Amino acid sequence: SGDKKAAAEMRASAKYDVVDTCAACQLCTIACPVDNSMGQLVRKLRTPYITTTEQKVLDFQAKHFGAVNQVISTGFDILGIVHKITGDSITNSLMKVGRLISKEVPYWNPDFPKGGKVTKPSAHKPGQxxxxxxxxxxxxxxxxxxxxxxxxxxxxxxxxxxxxxxxxxxxxxxxxxxxxxxxxxxxxxxxxxxxxxxxxxxxxxxxxxxxxxxxxxxxxxxxxxxxxxxxxxxxxxxxxxxxDEMLPKMTITKKSNVTLHQGCSARKMKLEPKQQAIADACANHVVLPADITCCGYAGEKGLYKPEINASALRNIKKLIPAETKEGYYANRMCEVGLTQHSGISYRHLAYLLEECTR
The missing domain is CATH 3.40.50 (Rossmann fold)
Known part of the structure; x- marks a missing residue:
């Protein structure tokens, strides 16, 4: 209609609700009868908001990702040490100060993991x-x-x-x-x-x-x-x-109760039945919390927009029976958010299969 002022107001008001806090998980694509990918559209809507300085940072990260990745791992190890010494309140205050300096500093989460590492495999055995x-x-x-x-x-x-x-x-x-x-x-x-x-x-x-x-x-x-x-x-x-390849070859000793997350990537790849089959093979009872689909962590977005994760998982704790102490999925970032809001440990299904085949 040519009302540019109203359009500008709508665009500005949608910045937080759409551009900033859409998880872009694309589960809406699965639900949509004509396969509209709103998640991918939102990612494209984010492009114009990248400033020149932010683009330089992104370019640097891409070019030197090995060093960046190592620094992040080491940083989380240091953060864990600081937390042990100072406790929740001081660590949280330090993180708040850090966010005033850079928006790359995440919000404090007492369930933050330690840094990870890449382990070397054993020497090769002939015939395998x-x-x-x-x-x-x-x-x-x-x-x-x-x-x-x-x-x-x-x-x-x-x-x-x-x-x-x-x-x-x-x-x-x-x-x-x-x-x-x-x-x-x-x-x-x-x-x-x-x-x-x-x-x-x-x-x-x-x-x-x-x-x-x-x-x-x-x-x-x-x-x-x-x-x-x-x-x-x-x-x-x-x-x-x-x-497909490991489960049929291995002898399994079942555990009692576990809970399983069937997240957005599993659904997009249609791997929910195989996730379920692994969990069923390793546990006597597998809980699937009702209506928990996308966890809202959205890669690293959970570090900087924790309210999305908190909203998506607001009901999860009451949906998991008290006797169930372990949860499983297959994406580390999602598992961190699931751990925080469920109150129990969430890890990759590989941990479950490894434990049950010792």
Whole structure:
């Protein structure tokens, strides 16, 4: 109608409700009868809001991601030490001061994990199949939370599990530097996002001898994002590999009760039945909290917009029976948010399968 003033007011008022706090999980695409992807639209709406200074930071992160990734891991280790010494209130105050200096400083969460690490596999054994295992950013950046009963990082557990199942394991060279690009796409920086994804696909292709060695990625959202690049080699998510290749070979001792999260990436990849099958094989009773779909952590957004995560999981604690003390999914960032709001430890399904096959 030409009412530019009203349009400008609507656009300004939608900044927080749409651009800033949409999780962009794309579950609405699954629900929509004509497959409208509002999540992808929102990511494109974020692009114009990237300032020149922010773009320089994003470019630096992409170019030097190995160092950036290591610094973040070390930073969370230091944060854990500071918290032990000073307690919640002082740590929270320090984080508030940090946010005044930089919006890259997250809000304090007492369930923040320690830093992660990339573990070297054992020496190869002759006569065994070999797999190329890529530890995605979440699991190699963030280790166990204070609520987790296991002090090992996800890559340590995955390597242990793969070797127990009879595989030789190789890790990509320069793993810390490689990334699927999700963190850039989430901010609307598609140029760096696609460049990092293509760089990862190229590295995995070369180091798998053009796909002759099976390639495994250990985070559902990272697998999904990598596959959007239409790689010429087959790339399999760890959940699918555990279900299809490992579960039939292993002897399992069941646990009692666990809860399972069927998150947005699992739904987009249609891997909920395989997640469920792994959990059912390892536990006598598996709880699926009703109406908990997207956890709202949205990659790293949960660090800077914790109200999305808090809203999405506002009912989860009362939906989990008191006797259930462990939860499982397959994406480290989601698990951190689920741990905080459920009050119990959430970890990758690999931890459950590893424990039940000792």
């Amino acid at each position: 199949k070999t797999v190329l295992y890529f530890p995605a950013c979440g699991g190699r950046t963030f280790g166990p939370t204070p609520k987790d009963p296991d002090s090992r990082t996800l890559p340590e557990v995955v390597i242990t599990l793969l070797e127990r199942a009879g595989y030789n394991v190789i890790i990509p060279e320069n793993t810390r530097h490689l990334c699927c690009g999700q963190m850039w796409e989430s901010k609307g920086d598609f140029k760096n996002a696609d460049a990092k994804r293509d760089e990862l696909i190229d590295a995995l292709s070369k180091q798998s001898d053009n796909g002759k060695v099976p390639i495994i990625v250990d985070a559902l959202s990272c697998t999904y994002r990598t596959l959007t690049g239409n790689p010429k080699v087959k790339i399999t998510d760890l959940v699918e590999f555990m279900h």
